Amino acid sequence: MRAFKILFASLIFIALSQACTKExxxxxxxxxxxxxxxxxxxxxxxSANPVNKAGFDLGKKLFYDGILxxxxxxxxxxxxxxxxxxxxLDHTISHGIDDKIGNRNAPVIQNTAWQKYFAWDGGIFHxxxxxxxxxxxxxxxxxxxxELLSKLNANSxxxxxxxxxxxxxxxxxxxxxxxxxxxxNMLVSxxxxxxxxxxxxxxxxxxNEKVGLNLFMNKCNSCHTAPLFTDNKFHNTGLTTSSxxxxxxxxxxxxxxxxxxxxxxxxxxxSYPYNHNGRAATLExxxxxxxxxxxxxxxxxxxxxxxLGLTAxxxxxxxxxxxxxxxxxxxxxxxxxx
Amino acid sequence: MKLxxxxxxxxxxxxxxxxxxxxxxxxIPATQTSTVAISFNHFIADSLLVLNTKNYSNSIxxxxxxxxxxxxxxxxxxxxxxxxxxxxPQDSCYFLIKSSNKASQNISIKNIPVGNYRxxxxxxxxxxARSCMPASARTGALDVGAAAADMYWTWNTGYIFLKLQxxxxxxxxxxxSAVIPYVYHIGGYGGxxxxxxxxxxxxxxxxGENLILIANSTTAQITIKADALKVLEGSTQVNLNSTPTVMxxxxxxxxxxxxxxxxxxxxxxx
Numbered sequence: 001m002r003a004f005k006i007l008f009a010s011l012i013f014i015a016l017s018q019a020c021t022k023e024x025x026x027x028x029x030x031x032x033x034x035x036x037x038x039x040x041x042x043x044x045x046x047s048a049n050p051v052n053k054a055g056f057d058l059g060k061k062l063f064y065d066g067i068l069x070x071x072x073x074x075x076x077x078x079x080x081x082x083x084x085x086x087x088x089l090d091h092t093i094s095h096g097i098d099d100k101i102g103n104r105n106a107p108v109i110q111n112t113a114w115q116k117y118f119a120w121d122g123g124i125f126h127x128x129x130x131x132x133x134x135x136x137x138x139x140x141x142x143x144x145x146x147e148l149l150s151k152l153n154a155n156s157x158x159x160x161x162x163x164x165x166x167x168x169x170x171x172x173x174x175x176x177x178x179x180x181x182x183x184x185n186m187l188v189s190x191x192x193x194x195x196x197x198x199x200x201x202x203x204x205x206x207x208n209e210k211v212g213l214n215l216f217m218n219k220c221n222s223c224h225t226a227p228l229f230t231d232n233k234f235h236n237t238g239l240t241t242s243s244x245x246x247x248x249x250x251x252x253x254x255x256x257x258x259x260x261x262x263x264x265x266x267x268x269x270x271s272y273p274y275n276h277n278g279r280a281a282t283l284e285x286x287x288x289x290x291x292x293x294x295x296x297x298x299x300x301x302x303x304x305x306x307x308l309g310l311t312a313x314x315x316x317x318x319x320x321x322x323x324x325x326x327x328x329x330x331x332x333x334x335x336x337x338x
Numbered sequence: 339m340k341l342x343x344x345x346x347x348x349x350x351x352x353x354x355x356x357x358x359x360x361x362x363x364x365x366i367p368a369t370q371t372s373t374v375a376i377s378f379n380h381f382i383a384d385s386l387l388v389l390n391t392k393n394y395s396n397s398i399x400x401x402x403x404x405x406x407x408x409x410x411x412x413x414x415x416x417x418x419x420x421x422x423x424x425x426x427p428q429d430s431c432y433f434l435i436k437s438s439n440k441a442s443q444n445i446s447i448k449n450i451p452v453g454n455y456r457x458x459x460x461x462x463x464x465x466x467a468r469s470c471m472p473a474s475a476r477t478g479a480l481d482v483g484a485a486a487a488d489m490y491w492t493w494n495t496g497y498i499f500l501k502l503q504x505x506x507x508x509x510x511x512x513x514x515s516a517v518i519p520y521v522y523h524i525g526g527y528g529g530x531x532x533x534x535x536x537x538x539x540x541x542x543x544x545x546g547e548n549l550i551l552i553a554n555s556t557t558a559q560i561t562i563k564a565d566a567l568k569v570l571e572g573s574t575q576v577n578l579n580s581t582p583t584v585m586x587x588x589x590x591x592x593x594x595x596x597x598x599x600x601x602x603x604x605x606x607x608x
Contacts, residue, residue, distance in 0.1 A: 049472075123491075123495065124494075125470075126472060129495045136492050145482060145487050173473055174476075251533070253533060
């Protein structure tokens with residue numbers, strides 16, 4: 001009798017658990033999003049948009065599809081190329097639709113789940129709200145969101161993929177952007193030689209690179225904070241002032257004039273050129289700037305005033321270390337390739 | 339006793355199941371309710387607003403036509419004569435009114451408890467809490483893939499609270515290619531966590547002698563005038579020629595202060 005009761009209770013429990021489960025069986029080979037153990041807590045709210053195979057596949061298809069642009073000519077992948085850590089290889093600023101020129105350098109896309117702000121001025125604070133920016137920008141993809149949704153709704157392949165990923169009969173803005181977030185959030189770079197060194201392989205870095213690491217920690221890490229190599233904040237680094245007001249464009253505060261988001265330095269060797277406008281072609285030029293070319297200005301970060309006082313040798317050593325942040329596995333991972 | 343325990347056990351499991359899986363069932367309304375219909379009627383001073391074809395002038399003799407006049411209304415509150423409030427729930431308190439879309443100018447608020455009401459308050463714009471929510475919580479009037487597609491700043495996440503776009507009147511034989519349109523896009527909810535512009539404005543309209551008397555299953559009607567000229571006049575006179583474009587700049591606060599006073603009640607029908 002007692003056994004029967006336990007059995008009965010178990011059956012009820014199983015039935016209820018089944019009733020409560022919404023997700024389909026996960027595909028064994030697809031692991032979804034996994035946070036590296038040495039990274040801080042993620043910023044992205046995965047409970048609102050967990051990564052699943054169907055959503056990731058859809059996000060990847062969208063990322064590489066020109067359908068997102070007005071005339072089909074430009075995809076996200078046009079200016080965000082895997083070999084450059086999803087920046088625009090060798091472009092100071094990018095050319096979008098009809099070869100129109102933008103006004104800022106296309107940044108890398110990696111470790112987005114830890115990012116608090118998007119775009120150089122941080123005008124966007126939720127990854128899901130980022131894609132509408134290049135999609136509707138007249139010099140990038142120049143599409144209207146309702147028109148893009150109509151194109152996707154008229155496409156039976158996309159309709160089926162959205163149905164599978166989000167169980168929606170028609171494509172809406174939220175699902176579109178959540179699919180793109182699922183793809184971008186999977187772009188985790190944490191397998192560089194520096195990461196190998198952190199896990200205890202002391203021979204992963206040369207002695208010269210270790211000296212560079214030490215210098216970096218003393219001179220650069222307060223803004224380019226390891227392990228993500230950004231503090232997620234905005235700074236004026238003493239570049240020549242220009243018509244681009246930086247962070248002040250979105251906050252309308254004088255105290256934010258000419259401040260730009262600290263870019264992560266992971267894969268920095270491969271994501272040239274540098275700075276918000278691509279003004280520095282090489283890492284040597286960037287280090288030279290921080291060593292001795294900081295321009296004065298009321299909002300220039302106080303830690304940079306007068307330069308960082310790096311010798312030519314020290315600059316070379318820091319660069320040697322920065323190149324250990326290159327994550328070849330990430331840059332060639334076929335899961336992310338077009 | 340054993341049987342009782344069994345039943346109790348099953349009951350608890352059932353309760354846990356329902357608590358876990360079911361959305362909260364709506365509470366049965368304790369009081370009877372009814373509906374208020376609100377219509378927004380667009381004017382330029384004392385003339386009805388006609389888009390594109392009709393000529394208007396402001397108080398400093400500048401002539402123009404109007405091609406767009408859109409704004410968000412949200413967070414509506416109705417105040418009873420006893421001082422208590424009925425707050426329209428979050429899931430049904432956002433409205434985008436467009437001068438080009440007659441249907442958008444007529445909104446209805448359902449489930450209002452019966453009673454006598456003396457005041458309506460609302461926000462022009464979208465509150466910061468909703469502005470910062472993910473896209474899946476910004477649907478209906480706030481859907482940037484549909485209704486709100488042209489009322490959203492993609493480069494600086496947030497809604498444009500009010501858009502007024504006008505065109506100068508070109509004299510016969512004048513050069514139309516040199517025309518600079520007058521474009522006023524006002525937004526700014528105060529930012530996520532940085533100090534910045536907050537152009538959210540609250541409006542309160544007293545019903546005066548004409549209380550709304552909400553009885554069971556009747557619909558009261560409030561007819562509201564929205565004077566688009568007041569966007570550009572009031573505490574700050576906007577000179578169309580010297581300030582043809584205003585978006586996210588400190589000056590936008592002056593325009594928000596102006597349009598805070600653009601609404602008035604035409605009449606109330608119980």
